[in-house]
Amino acid sequence: MVKNDMTAQNLRSAFGGESQAYQRYIVWGNKAEDEGFPGVALLFRAIAYAEQVHAGNHFKALENIKGGHLVASGGEFGLGKTTENLEGAIAGERFEVEQMYPAYKLVAKDQGEKEAIRSFNYALEAEKIHAKLYEEARESVEQGQDYQVESVSICSICGYTETDGMPDKCPICGAPRDKFKEFTK
Amino acid sequence: MVKNDMTAQNLRSAFGGESQAYQRYIVWGNKAEDEGFPGVALLFRAIAYAEQVHAGNHFKALENIKGGHLVASGGEFGLGKTTENLEGAIAGERFEVEQMYPAYKLVAKDQGEKEAIRSFNYALEAEKIHAKLYEEARESVEQGQDYQVESVSICSICGYTETDGMPDKCPICGAPRDKFKEFTK
Numbered sequence: 001m002v003k004n005d006m007t008a009q010n011l012r013s014a015f016g017g018e019s020q021a022y023q024r025y026i027v028w029g030n031k032a033e034d035e036g037f038p039g040v041a042l043l044f045r046a047i048a049y050a051e052q053v054h055a056g057n058h059f060k061a062l063e064n065i066k067g068g069h070l071v072a073s074g075g076e077f078g079l080g081k082t083t084e085n086l087e088g089a090i091a092g093e094r095f096e097v098e099q100m101y102p103a104y105k106l107v108a109k110d111q112g113e114k115e116a117i118r119s120f121n122y123a124l125e126a127e128k129i130h131a132k133l134y135e136e137a138r139e140s141v142e143q144g145q146d147y148q149v150e151s152v153s154i155c156s157i158c159g160y161t162e163t164d165g166m167p168d169k170c171p172i173c174g175a176p177r178d179k180f181k182e183f184t185k
Numbered sequence: 186m187v188k189n190d191m192t193a194q195n196l197r198s199a200f201g202g203e204s205q206a207y208q209r210y211i212v213w214g215n216k217a218e219d220e221g222f223p224g225v226a227l228l229f230r231a232i233a234y235a236e237q238v239h240a241g242n243h244f245k246a247l248e249n250i251k252g253g254h255l256v257a258s259g260g261e262f263g264l265g266k267t268t269e270n271l272e273g274a275i276a277g278e279r280f281e282v283e284q285m286y287p288a289y290k291l292v293a294k295d296q297g298e299k300e301a302i303r304s305f306n307y308a309l310e311a312e313k314i315h316a317k318l319y320e321e322a323r324e325s326v327e328q329g330q331d332y333q334v335e336s337v338s339i340c341s342i343c344g345y346t347e348t349d350g351m352p353d354k355c356p357i358c359g360a361p362r363d364k365f366k367e368f369t370k
């Protein structure tokens with residue numbers, strides 16, 4: 001539920017951005033697979049699902065604002081080598097962490113929009129981890145090596161992301177282990 | 186590959202629209218499942234995949250235009266009862282069929298953008314089918330009945346959608362049967 005137009009607009013913009021991030025990561029994941037980087041492909045596909053969780057949260061927060069809207073969202077484009085695609089992914093995650101979500105959270109707090117605050121905060125905290133993981137992956141690929149990872153676990157409530165393990169309780173939202181979805185190669 | 190700014194902008198807009206449609210249909214599909222309409226849920230989830238195919242095609246046509254861009258896309262919002270969600274889905278598909286894709290195709294033709302023409306045309310032809318299927322589903326749900334369907338098959342090249350069957354050859358793009366993905370309940 002959302003009451004204020006500005007927060008509704010920010011939720012729509014964030015929904016558009018997360019929706020595009022999902023599709024971009026699916027395409028870039030397939031490219032990584034084709035280039036012989038199954039670990040990077042796994043990372044892209046699992047994080048795509050985390051973006052789906054964020055998109056769904058923003059969309060649900062907008063449940064009471066029905067009908068057609070024009071949505072303006074920032075997004076990274078281009079399909080190149082996996083190093084370039086990881087560069088794009090890092091740029092997108094950093095924009096969300098450093099600019100977009102802090103700004104949207106600030107406005108939501110000022111407007112007392114509880115559901116939006118939660119939805120923006122879940123995304124913000126998860127994107128910090130995504131930026132770090134993509135940076136690690138880029139480092140590996142730049143040295144001609146695949147990213148070393150066996151599994152990636154995603155919290156279906158907030159998009160929290162953990163490699164090679166699953167917490168008993170989500171450190172972002174507190175959800176129990178059975179709310180996690182594990183991705184493998 | 187795209188050469189002209191206007192077609193690039195239209196591809197980005199269409200990519201944004203398709204990316205959002207995917208996420209919307211996933212959320213509305215879960216809602217249909219919760220309301221006891223597994224046939225409608227199947228339809229939403231399968232068509233979501235068709236929108237993923239469209240998003241991927243548009244994104245690949247933009248492969249040479251790298252970096253961050255602001256993307257403006259139309260989208261339907263709101264999470265209500267399944268009849269309302271189907272209403273939103275029909276409105277979105279009709280907008281694409283009657284307004285968006287014909288306009289984008291016209292510009293792409295004028296600019297000689299072969300890859301964009303193909304990508305827009307694949308989507309346009311598939312959306313016509315989506316609009317019709319969602320209308321059928323709405324009719325069932327308005328009478329308190331689930332949509333009667335056992336499987337939905339999607340062409341992974343163009344998003345062509347067929348209920349309870351799979352063609353030998355895709356009627357939109359000509360792809361063989363092994364390029365189809367079948368969704369069941």
Ligand SMILES: [Fe+2]
Nearest residue numbers: 018051054123
């Ligand atoms: Fe996200």
Ligand SMILES: [Fe+2]
Nearest residue numbers: 093126127130
């Ligand atoms: Fe992210």
Ligand SMILES: [Fe+2]
Nearest residue numbers: 155158170173
């Ligand atoms: Fe969580």
Ligand SMILES: [Fe+2]
Nearest residue numbers: 203236239308
């Ligand atoms: Fe589509």
Ligand SMILES: [Fe+2]
Nearest residue numbers: 278311312315
């Ligand atoms: Fe469609």
Ligand SMILES: [Fe+2]
Nearest residue numbers: 340343355358
């Ligand atoms: Fe096809």
